[in-house]
Amino acid sequence: MQIARETLLRSYRAMRTIRMFEERLHVEFATGEIPGFVHLYCGEEASAVGVCANLTDNDTIASTHRGHGHCIAKGVEVAGMMAEIYGRSTGVCRGKGGSMHIADLACGMLGANGIVGGGPPLICGAALSHKTLRDGGVAVAFYGDGASNEGTTLESLNLASVWQLPAVFVVEDNGYGEATAASFACAGTQKARAAGFGMPYIECDGSDYFAVHEAAGEAIAHARAGKGPVMLHVHLQRWYGHFEGDAMTYRAPNEVAEARRDHDCLKLFRERVTQAGLFEDSVLDEVDAAVTDEIEAAVMQAKDDPLPQSADLLADVYVRY
């Protein structure tokens, strides 16, 4: 499938933004200035971006505890995200959510989610809204191999099939649920699970933006056409621990190094588009420089932004009470 030049450039920029956002957080978290838990998405960028390149603001996604990549890919503003992670009142959730709860309903981002398996049922609901309101939208649940074993996820696969919802279930399989390998924790296969619920299954290499884009395009088109839900199984590697501070003693010493060397989605993307003569390296270098500036500005701004006020504690529990 031919992908428009501007889509490619936008996708590259989104992937680069995620990479730099996360790598900067890795550094900043170590200084102790960022409160709470942070789970980094580095290494998995092509999944979020390859899927979301097929979506518009009218479509809905739900994310996970490892949600920064999905947020950026769906168009949540980077400065607002950074401010949120720093617990500032200028954050997208006004400092009430933090890393694990970044949401922006205006662009169809239903929230990162601190509960493993929290998203799939919500996505059934979002898909039901799209179907009932006939707005042409599709709802996409991102969840990990860990969440793929949650009852909520399995129930949602069933419900989406029973109701023939315009939903796509994206299993981001990075091989680990926290510190336990999928090879231990996931019985059977994702493919057989999809078949068990009567839905089509597509799998792809998550370090290959083009593969993800094509597979997701097919899945989303199927759902959008009213043919029911699809499972998209994306094979990935995460480059950092489950959370920041995780020493990853459960992974072989060379595993991450090899992933960085052989499965870097940004490197692979660059090779492919420059070899095909689609872009000069200089064009991509410009993007990299612009993103570097954007992240730097976001961090500086976040550190400088005001903290929430005491009155904010009681605000927005209810619309009306």
Place this chain on the structure above:
Amino acid sequence: MSKKSFRQAINEALRQEMRRDPTVILMGEDVAGGRGGSAGTQDAWGGVLGVTKGLYEEFGETRVLDTPITEASYIGAAAGAAVTGLRPVAELMFVDFVGCCLDQIMNQAAKFRYMFGGKARTPLVIRAMYGAGFNAAAQHSQALYPLFTHIPGLKVVIPSSPYEAKGLLISAIRDDDPVIFLENKVMYDVEEDVPDEPYAIPFGEANLTREGDDVTIVAFGRMVGMANEAADRLAKKGIGCTVIDPRTTSPLDSETILDCVADTGRLVIVDESSPRCNMATDIAALVAEEAFDSLRAPIRRVVPPHTPVPFATVLETLYMPSVEKIEAAVTATMNHRVTEKV
């Protein structure tokens, strides 16, 4: 105005709101019933106790959605639909089944607004039946409203009569926050005059069902009827009781409770939920803190023992609050004499 049962009042509220607003949808296990069965029947049940009967016929399968028996997925779906443009009314059947889907209520629906910095609206209603008195035993008889009341972000409604049920359910559906609407399963056939036209009863405004000078009784749901009967019997003995039906436990009309206690100086709370950390303890704490000087006797709680709900009728009867137990508590508080310190 005509006589309607608790069941009919709820059905009418749903029907009228669904006619008024096309984004109101129903979902739940067998809210219609019969889908896919060998008889080809539609609307076989209309809910396990017939509360939603006939709505499928009028609104069809896009507005009345039968679900698999998978509470986590469809309660979660209702939450997800609520933040994306619909006004779902999900039926959880027995409130005891919240154990299968609490995450979707507690960590998802209840949290969206605050956690997302005030940018989400979650106009979700979850209807469920609660309460003992049906020989339904430990897994189908609980009165779990304290559990929901404990969770910020949820509103909790307990109607005490058919009239209350219709007006409060209409408010629940029109509300932009998640509402847990609890129906006492013993009350579905209770009848009273209920207006035919739609009307909304606001949340957080208690209703005084009896007025008297001696004792304030606060009661919830089905307990309001028992408290009224106890008050009527006590009135004949010359003891005047004010009976407060708070209608909603969240928000709670604490002002009315405190005002009445200031007038009577005595308080009895009737609550059929398990006795630890329930509404009775909550209101006792409120009054102890805010109206200590008004009290002329210790606060009394008419509550079940701290046990699961038993099955056998003889045990279930012992378990439940009753008119007699309320009368005894009121009498005890009236007989209390302050011991002078020596």
